[in-house]
Amino acid sequence: MSGIFQNIRKYLFLLFVAAVPGLNAQILSDTAAIKLLKEGVDDIYGFRFSEARLTGRELSRAYPGHPVLFLYEGMLTYWSNHPLTPSSKASEVFEKDMTECIRIAERDQNPDNYAEYLLANLGARGMLLLYYADNNLQSKINPMVISTYRYVRESFNYSAVFPDFNFFTGLYNYYREAYPEAHPIYKVLAFLFPKGDKVKGIAEMQNAAFNSIMLKAEAYSFLSYIFMNFENNYLRALPYTKGLYELYPGNLSFKAGYIKNLLLLKEYDEAELLMKSANNGNRYFMAQMSIFRGILQEKKYRNPDQAESYYNKGINELSAFGYYGYDASSWAYYGLSRLCDLRDDRQNKKTFRKTANELAYYRNINFDD
Secondary structure (H helix, E strand, C coil), X not given: CHHHHCCCCCCHHHHHHHHCHHHHCCHHHCXXXXXXXXXXXXXXXXXXXXXXXXXXXXXXXXXXXXXXXXXXXXXXXXXXXXXCCCCCHHHHHHHHXXXXXXXHHHHCCCCCXXXXXXXXXXXXXXXXXXXXXXXXXXXXXXXXXXXXXXHHHHHHHHCCCCXXXXXXXXXXXXXXXXXXXXXXXXXXXXXXXXXCCHHHHXXXXXXXXXXXXXXXXXXXXXXXXXXXXXXXXXXXXXXXXXXXXXXXXXXXXXXHHHHHHHHHCCCHHHHHHHHHCCCCCCXXXXXXXXXXXXXXXXXXXXXXXXXXXXXXXXXXXXXXXXXXXXXXXXXXHHHHHHHHHHCCCHHHHHHHHHHHHHHCCCCCCCCCC
């Protein structure tokens, strides 16, 4: 079931804000504390990691030992080492922080703070699932999914407490129906779980986007993902990918997502304008830019030789990231297959297409049209 969590945007960290009342029951009325937390979140998502670390130290002094601190530090680790892969030393630190957050949240809860600790628990579990799915760590995904399900169901009991819970209820309602439709092999398994409602699920996630304490960006991100990959409606995805980019222009993942959406809509001029300012030292981001430049050369400039060069460059650059780079690599292989079709090279066309289908998370994202 890793596909459910594939490309899950880094939303769950922000749930800690709603979980903080367990620290001191008054914190949500503490304007200064809420302001500090929001600034720290914005710095993390905006790739201003030095500032975020300073905020983390302030939080640690104010609330030592609270699970929110482990969630915060884990989020810093995840984003500042993006993409986080199992070969990275930072991955050990990340997993340790998330595991400790879960342990404390499940150990120290009481009836007065249960809703807040439930959010912290789900936040850490979601972050771990994100990391496991990013890297296809199937042996870790399945046990975590099974043990997390009960907490997701409990979130339905608290949707009136914090609007943030609408994110979880919306996520469940939508995917309970949409995922088996996209992957029929799971239809039998789906009968073991209560039915969902796709329309209601989208409405709940929109409510989270508009009204939650800290989940605006995360709900936007998931809505864009749903419209792009499950609804195949790139136009409906655009307000969300664009909104994320405008909120956090320094976030390379959000910028790449916006460029990708523009290319799928054939808004080549606007995409190219964004790519001209996309010179960054992040190797994963630049590898994606190589592939996007290949798409521009193929589709806008009708230059197959230059497109082929960019596609091969992107594939080579992404090879260092293992499974994490599979989906972006598939876009390049789809492009190479189309170029072979132009040259009447049927054998390589078929070979490249087969490789692309094997690597793609969602085969409808192929830039064929």
